[in-house]
Amino acid sequence: MSIETITLLTVFLPIIGSLTIPAAGLLSKPLRSLWSVLLAAATAILPLTLIPFALTGGELVIRKDLFLGLDFILVVDPLSVFMAIVSSAVGCMIVIYSIGYIHHDENQNEYYLMVLLFIGSMMGLVFSANLVFMYLFWEIIAICCWRLIGFYRLRDFVRKADKAFLVTFFGAVVMLLGFIQIYGQTHSFDLTQMRGTLIPGSAVLLILFGLFSKSATVPLHTWLPDAGVAPTTVTALLHAAVLVKIGVYAYARLFLATFQIPPLWQQIIPIMAVVSSLVAAGAAAVENDFKRLLAYSTISQIGYIFLGFAVANEAGISGSLRFILMHGLAKAGLFLCAGIVIHATHTKDIREMGGLIKTMPLTAVSFLFCAFSVIGIPPFGGFFSKFLVIMGTVKAGQVWLAAVALFTAVLTMYYLLKAFSLVFLGEAKKPAPEKTVSMVTVVTVLAVASILAGIFVAYPMKLVNIATTQISWWYR
Amino acid sequence: MVFLFVAVPLVVAGVLPLLGKLSKRVLPDILSNLTFLFLLVYAATAGRQIIAGGPVSQQILWFGEPVQILLGLDGLALFMLMAIALVSLCAGIFSIDYMEHYGAKANYYALFLIMVAGMNGLVLAKDLFQVYLFLEVAAVASYALVAYGLGYEELEAAFKYLLLSVVASAFVLIGVTVLFGLTGSLGFEAVGRGLQELPAGPMAALCAALFVAGFGLKAALIPFHAWLPDAHPSAPAPISAMLSGLLIKVSGIYALTRIFFSVFGLTSLLSNLLMGLGVISAVVAALLALGQKDIKRMLAYSSISQVGYIVLGIGLGTPLGILGGLFHLFNHALAKGLLFLTSGSVQMATGTRNLDEMGGLAKRMPWTAATNLVGSLSIAGVPPLGGFWSKLVIIMALVQAGRWPYAVIAVLASVLTLWYYLLIQRKAFFGKIEERWKDIREAPFWMTAATVILALLCIGVGIFFAAVLKSWVQPAADVLAQGVTAVIPRGR
């Protein structure tokens, strides 16, 4: 298959396939599940075949001209391939995992439909090189999230789903305004043709609304902790691992790989990222709801990713790219551990838990491993990403920001270890066994993946480095 | 033959009450829906051929005598005819099951057809007075249709609607007459030419003001909107769909646009006036919709808000703005029609329109819920549905013209829009099903079919937006855009 076919398949196979799921569901449930897994697996495998192409550092543009410059353009380059691999792989895991997790609940057809549509749109977003189509996939993802957050249909849950949808929609339309401003300036939505364009600060601000709302960055972040009412699979893998990465990906795609932004904003954005990181870490430290704590932690870590991209040097960018991968693995693991614990103890309050390490050792260890990765302790994968981000920040001359970021890391250490101690150590208040083998297996796999990603860090590095070089075109 | 667009529904409407004696239900159903289908097919095939070589005005023979039935078909008119035919076909299909319990189906369809005939006539008219006349035809039919349920609220709504509409019609007619007095003619081109020759500033401006008010009332622009949230919810659901989806656009926006672009020429004053009204409508009505408990009333306010968008786009007057406005008109017609139809399904199943009493209906009414979701998201401007593209084009046009404040407000209003549509979703469909609705049933086949068709159209327009824009909307927008350049702007 040609690169072009593979890319188109990667995007449209899950999207169109997702629409067939309800039909499959009418036939038989196992068939539907199997079909979903097949689709997800295909979506995960397809971008892997693009790696050789990506490693050459090449760029391929697929274009279908439509109307008014609203053309359908896909671009295959190391950055998009990297992001596609990370998100489709995680997406594939969610689908496999869901089969066991979700099979007691109602509305499974919708669940699988939305998850696959999500994955497909993510692929679309990743490969899109047209601002409007980026926005289009962006919003489809928002719809999927909305349905998935409100999956349990309880009134309050749906309200929170609405909140998430509205806040992200608000951010996104404001971002769209920014896109249109750029259009007004360049008469084009085509990213491949705008490389190197200096965009005005107001456009940057408008676009940041979208990025920050989607990536749950202060001050547009509060929907993310609230979105914890979704099924754990959704919070874990969609929110922690894929969804919130959209904003940072878009940041890399727009502000690094394509546009030049005014120097003032190059100063401001790192500050915003660090503030977000710090505030969220603070909120996490006082939070007692397990899932909310982890959600705040996600927000905090996203701040690092933004920071790395925002300082815009080689170390920062490659650190952030790696952060996307490492945080995806580790945070997904944390959420799934939380899911197991909550499932077993029927409470979300970490003060009511305790001593679970005795009854669920694997979960506890996996949690600890993932927590170490998030904190950034070697040899876990998270270390390299955080380290490089900090290095990049210092190298960019932002020593104080790096200091605050490191302070945030101390805070991260504090609250994650606190959570671990409260939940798994101490007196057993609500002893509960690890029941489900499949769930424990997945968290173990994620924990092991976190540590392997650290020890064998050189392997993803190759693609990341090529992507970094490709992004930082202004170095050339 | 262009005249068929008026004549066919008129003739069928005349025949129906007579045939209604033969067959109370089946025959009116079949006959009227065939008529709508004919109109659709005819517009899509013959209509396109007719205007292939440019806009035409057809004179026809009347019993062998050459008489003046002057109808003009151009891109814009064809575009409107398509929209009318599409929505009325779906509303007609929906009526098959829905109107069962209202009784007197033949009568109902006849009024429906008259309304369609009136709208078609209005779209095709090339004469100011005939615009007024067909506007009244559609209006009279709509009064009766709003009151069709004969309940207290239906009658109240119809009466207020009538009394406000009459005033509006009077304004319009006075304007028409004054223009007639100034230029000595009634045809669009003639009056347009006449106005160019005349230094008749104040009087023409007064006419323009009267038209804004009169057609503004028909289009339900704020502050002329107050009848709409009463009238549209009170009508039977397919009629609500027709009124919100079409009537306000044809007798309000279309007429206004046609007259302003082809007769007056869009001056900067008119442009600003329209945009101001549009933006106020978009925001205030969205806020009003937010507080509604009655699902149809919320939809009605939403119509006002969306009309505001359309007027904002068209009023901007740039080719892109017109394109966006017209496209939004089309998308809104589809989506709002769809939403009113689904609200009818819900009302029929649950017997209530109060959102607070509903809950989790998606469980029992999956098709209705899904199609309603499609409509909601389309109007809210969530991609990849049609509404997104039209709003996008409008905002693009606003930004391109440097109208930043309008663009920002338009964007924020779309957030408000999504807000209240999410309220509908949450309160009616997306949630745990209430105990009392455990036994309700999904809407009957034809109703579901109509909603599904419209939902598919919403999605289809979103996905094939480029084709729709290029082949249908662009020719329509071109007509108006040429109008803008042809007439020298006056005033300041």
Next chain:
Amino acid sequence: MSPNLLLAPILLPAALAVFFFLVPKRVRLVREILSVAGSLVLLYLAFALFEVKTLGLKIAWLGMGIDFDLRLFHFSSFILLGLAGFLFLISLYSTVKMKDNPRVREYYAYVFLSAALANGAVLSNNFVPLVFFWEGLLLTLYGLITIGGKEANRTAVKAFIISGFCDFAMILGIGLLWSITGTLTLSEISVKPEGLAAASFILMMIGAIGKAGAMPFHTWIPDAAIDAPVTFMAFMPAAFEKLLGIYLLARITLDLFQLEARTTMSIVLMSIGALTIVLAVLMALIQKDLKKLLSFHAVSQVGYMILGIGTGIPIGIAGGIFHMINHAMYKCGLFLSAGSVEHRAGTTELKKLGGLAREMPLTAAGFTVCALAISGVWPLNGFVSKEMVFRGALETGYKVFAVAAWVGAIFTFASFLKAGHSVFFGARSQDVPKVKESPSPLVIPILILALLCITFGVYNKLPLNEFIQPILAGHVEAGAHLDFTAHALSLLNPVAGISILCLIIALGLHLHGWNRAGKKAFLASEPIHNLPVLHNLYNLSEARFFDLYEQGVKFLIGLSTVLSRAVDRPIDYFFEKVVTAVGVKLTSLFQKAHNGQYANYLAWCLAGLLAIVGIVSLVVK
């Protein structure tokens, strides 16, 4: 020799660690044999590498000048040797001491993993692998402490966070250094600690002394002494972390930055050293638990090393480094003795112990030698290294630091007199039943260490000439003499005189206290404990008032609460309440206007018309 051999000190213990982790608990023999044998192999390897002296290995890693770069040279091979030696002793000791621990699998895994990481850190010639290994030690630190028991968790978190903080500081320092020099290879860096580089120096120094356990980053060590297994104490804070921390500190001051005597940075270092010596030893003095007492000494002695290295004068630096290796030996020996006592007597509380020397003669002998060594009694190794530090401090001209060091010496000896007296000598305590000498795997390491203490003291030429001098060789201007051994054991000079005077004062203090307390040795420090102002300070300190960690955590919680209440919640409130309320308010306002009255609606229309006419007539004249 193949450069790949450099990977062996890292991979071998790492592989063993994985193996130990996987081997079931029941397979005791295999584990113990393998651990001792493995550490012996490692020791052999370290010797072999020590002979090789220089070796380099560079593997491309992350790009951007971040390579997996290992470099063997004299200093690192020396530390490698030390690490391997301690690992061997601890493994041997652990075979008995840890055999019944329920988490023995993890224990061995952590110990060997620590060895792997420490070896890696020592060998790294690039900051990124250095930090990788260095910070990795946090894991084993955390794991080893939690093995201790129920309350250990809190301490583990504390240790983790404190060390983590120091490591992050170091990372920041490395970042600064990178942006200054543009390289991450240690051997290519040499800058003056001025301006930004000074900040970098201080940050990296924090990382180094934090690992070594200097004040104020020491507070987890006394806690760990109570909670964690004693082998851990002997292994990590006493030996490994000192070696690593001081190794890095020496690298920083010698290689990476050109620290010169009598500069600000030098004074900063010396001040930290001096303060650590005095404050920690004062705390040590009043402790009533042997392990805790030892742990405060572990802190206090770091002060000497920092002071020595901070002088920036060859003899001081050499003294610091020599003190490091000496300290590792005797402190390890002391902890192991404490462990031996604990093994038999079941407690390390001074009050409950007494007169054990007769029943545990070998342990007592080992303890005594090590205690004398740490107190700096002639002719043990402690005397030699301390003399060198005193000399270095005096040579800087800032005599106050030397004075502080001497004060430290007084209390060190006083506290060890107290400790030794109350555990091994004096009246036989009634709280402890009759005990036997510990088994040989416990005793042998102690005796080896005691023997080494004597050897390094009496025959100080071996370490000073073989180990220490080459480290400094490249860093001193030509012509400067580097013979530290000449006067090493000389008593006939003022410095040695003052030292001996200090010991005599200490003896006096002890006897005074012992008499005052009614011949109860464990209360011998009470006179000092009860000094007016000091008493209050002691109380505050016992209440962890001076514990930066406790205060820091309070600060963290406070800050978090502020951030959450003042930033996060208001933002959420804005979205949840303000936006909604504004929406509802506006909506209800508009809704009220729609009162259903026809005339009202008509009036709006007319008003609208009039407004439009007005606007039009204003514009069109």
Next chain:
Amino acid sequence: MTSTWVPYLIVAAGLLFAGIYCLLAMRNLIKLFIGVEIISKAVSLIIVATGFAKKNILVAQSLAVTFIVVEVSLVATALAIIINIYRHTKSLDIRKLSRLKG
């Protein structure tokens, strides 16, 4: 032409005012509709007067005739609605027609 047009326009405006005043201030449904009728009078007066002043009376006359037909339809519909309302409420008060609001 203007001089012939003016008095009719003035009177028509007066009638329009009277009709709208009636719509605004009166409460009886039938009275309101009388107001509508007065407005219609005004409009048809303007139409014919314009034709008269413009010497275009034939077209104006045809317009007026059409308008009268429209008027009849409207009146019929409106009165039918009024009678229906009366059946519901037994009252002709417009103020009672305010169930729909908000």
Next chain:
Amino acid sequence: MSVQILLLIGLVLFSVAAVLLKDLIKAAICLAAASLVLGILFFRMGAPYAGAFEISVVAGLITVLFMLTIALTKTGGDVAESKLARVAFPLFFILFLAVDVIVTKNLVQKIVALPAAPEAGAFGEVLWKQRTLDLVGQVCIIFAGVLAVLALFRKRSKDNDD
């Protein structure tokens, strides 16, 4: 001209009376009278057909419809009108007329209208040949009116009163 003015004044007076009269029947009769006057005006302005229509249809048919409605809604149909509105009306009316006169004169005198297109033929010809579509519209609206009345007075299959 003076007759014309008189007729106009009569038109206004009857209309005002129709607004002000309390009794609905009298008001309706006044309305009919106004239509009559208007019809005469039309006739005098050269629009005899329109005049005839006005008199027969508006003054006749519509008045009948009014009467019928009034008769059907007789009981309880009395609505207390606001006295203030009735009293204030003449005041407002005169005020408006004054403004009206000034504004209209100013407005109209400023403008120059285009010369009329010469008209030819008879009324019937104009209506039938030039404005045929109006006739179609008339048919439509008559249909609409008839159907509306039929719909509103139909037998309700289900009593959805509330």
